[in-house]
Amino acid sequence: MDNNKLYNALLKTQERQKAEQAARPHSVAEDDHSEQGPEPAANGSRLESVFLKEAWKEQRRHSRQAESEAQPVTDAHPNWTMVEEPAKEHPPSIYDSSISLDLINNPRPWSVEDLQHRKIIYPGMPNKAILDAFREVRIKLRDRAGAVNFSVLVSSLGNSDNSALTAYNLAATFAMDAQSSALLVDCNPWDRDLDNLVSSPMTQGVTDFVANKSVKVKDIIYPSGIDRLSVVPPGTLASSAVELFSAVRMRDLMGELKSRYPDRFLIINAPPLKASTEAHILVRYANQVVLGVPFGEVTPEEIVSSVETLGSEKFSGLIFQQ
Numbered sequence: 091m092d093n094n095k096l097y098n099a100l101l102k103t104q105e106r107q108k109a110e111q112a113a114r115p116h117s118v119a120e121d122d123h124s125e126q127g128p129e130p131a132a133n134g135s136r137l138e139s140v141f142l143k144e145a146w147k148e149q150r151r152h153s154r155q156a157e158s159e160a161q162p163v164t165d166a167h168p169n170w171t172m173v174e175e176p177a178k179e180h181p182p183s184i185y186d187s188s189i190s191l192d193l194i195n196n197p198r199p200w201s202v203e204d205l206q207h208r209k210i211i212y213p214g215m216p217n218k219a220i221l222d223a224f225r226e227v228r229i230k231l232r233d234r235a236g237a238v239n240f241s242v243l244v245s246s247l248g249n250s251d252n253s254a255l256t257a258y259n260l261a262a263t264f265a266m267d268a269q270s271s272a273l274l275v276d277c278n279p280w281d282r283d284l285d286n287l288v289s290s291p292m293t294q295g296v297t298d299f300v301a302n303k304s305v306k307v308k309d310i311i312y313p314s315g316i317d318r319l320s321v322v323p324p325g326t327l328a329s330s331a332v333e334l335f336s337a338v339r340m341r342d343l344m345g346e347l348k349s350r351y352p353d354r355f356l357i358i359n360a361p362p363l364k365a366s367t368e369a370h371i372l373v374r375y376a377n378q379v380v381l382g383v384p385f386g387e388v389t390p391e392e393i394v395s396s397v398e399t400l401g402s403e404k405f406s407g408l409i410f411q412q
Contacts, residue, residue, distance in 0.1 A: 194271055198289035200315040208287055210316070211259045213266060223409075224263040231378055231406055239270075241348050241356035242406070243376035245363040247396055248384035251281035256382045256409055257359035258287050258314075258321075264355040265319035273347060274314070274321045276359045277335065277372050279328035284359075288323075289315030295325030299343060300334040307346060322347070335371045344375040363396055378406040385412050 205212045211221050231242060244257040257274060264272035276284045277296055285292065290312050299305045314321045327334065334340060348356045358376055360369040373379060379400050383393065397405050 194313075194318050194320060196313045196315065196317050198313065198315055199317070200289055204289075204315070209255060209259075210287065211262055212316075224259055225266075227260065227380065227407060227409065228263045231380075234406055235377060239348070239352055239355055240377040241344070241358060241375060243358040243360050243369075243372055243379045244382065244409075245360040245369050245379070246382040246384065246411075247363060247392060248382070248387045248411075249362060249365055250384070251278055251283070251361060252384060252411065253362070253382045254278065254281055254283035254287065254359055256411060257357050258284070260380070260409075261319055261321075261355075261357040262316050264357070265316055268318075270353045270355060271318040271320070271351065272355050272357060273311070274319065274357045274359065275344075275347065276322065276324045277331075277368065278359055278361045279324040279326075279331050280361065281324075284321065284323060287314070288312060288321055292321070292323040295323035296340075296343070297325030297327035297331060297334050299325070300337050300339045301327055301330070303339070307343070331368050332371065335368055341375070363399075364392070373400065373404065376404065379404045380406055381408050383408050383410045385410065 200208075200210065202212070204210075206215075211224055213221070215221055231240070242260070244253050244260060246253040246256075254276065257276070261272040261274040264270055274284075275296065279295075279297055292312050294305055294310050296310065299307070299310050310322050310325075311320050312323070344356075344358075348354070358372060360366075360372045363369045363381065381393075381396060393408070
């Protein structure tokens, strides 16, 4: 009797579920149908079949609950922490002279005694008249050029190679200005006076760079021993200097040295103007020309002739040498 009551109750439950499935949309009915469980065997009892379906549904309910608990909750707090890093400092997009000038290397600075022994000018030197004379030349050259940087060629009107010290001191005068730098390019391969004026050993120079494309610009620039003053030696190929100074690579080098930094002033030391073809070739790379006049070696007529040869657009002045 109890089995009959249970059987009738299960029948009513099954009929109610079928009625609810019929009322649902087709797609939902198909989903529910897929979850009805295994079909009863043809020879099985109806009561046994109902018990199997109910047990299978209970198992599916527990399985769904376990799956929902395993899925992450989208609105829960993340298991990570945001860390805001400070913005990194980027190099300035425009040229900054305060940074560039600090990067000029001077590992072996000259002492005051070294400067005096080599007759190199420096701030506070006892012979203030010589220092002021070079400062006056610097002021006139800058006034003539205006606000832009420029290149100056220094050559001697004498017959001997004695312009290296004059060119070096003129470059040192430009380097005294804390807002600018100077680069001395020695283009006199027959004169080795620069070796005594520079505190660092030098090997490759201008002629080596022009002749060998594997040599880079940075390979021929050396610290001088004075702050903000660098030097480029003449190189080792003196015999072919005329052809090298006329080469396209020489033109490109001089343009690169002058234009890379707007606060850099280029000083070019050339062989004697009257006694060499190289000096006349090098004039084309200079904006201005300063001539050294050795005491007692040059007549006024020779000075006038040299100035006329250069032309008034480039000639900027004379420095009398003792």
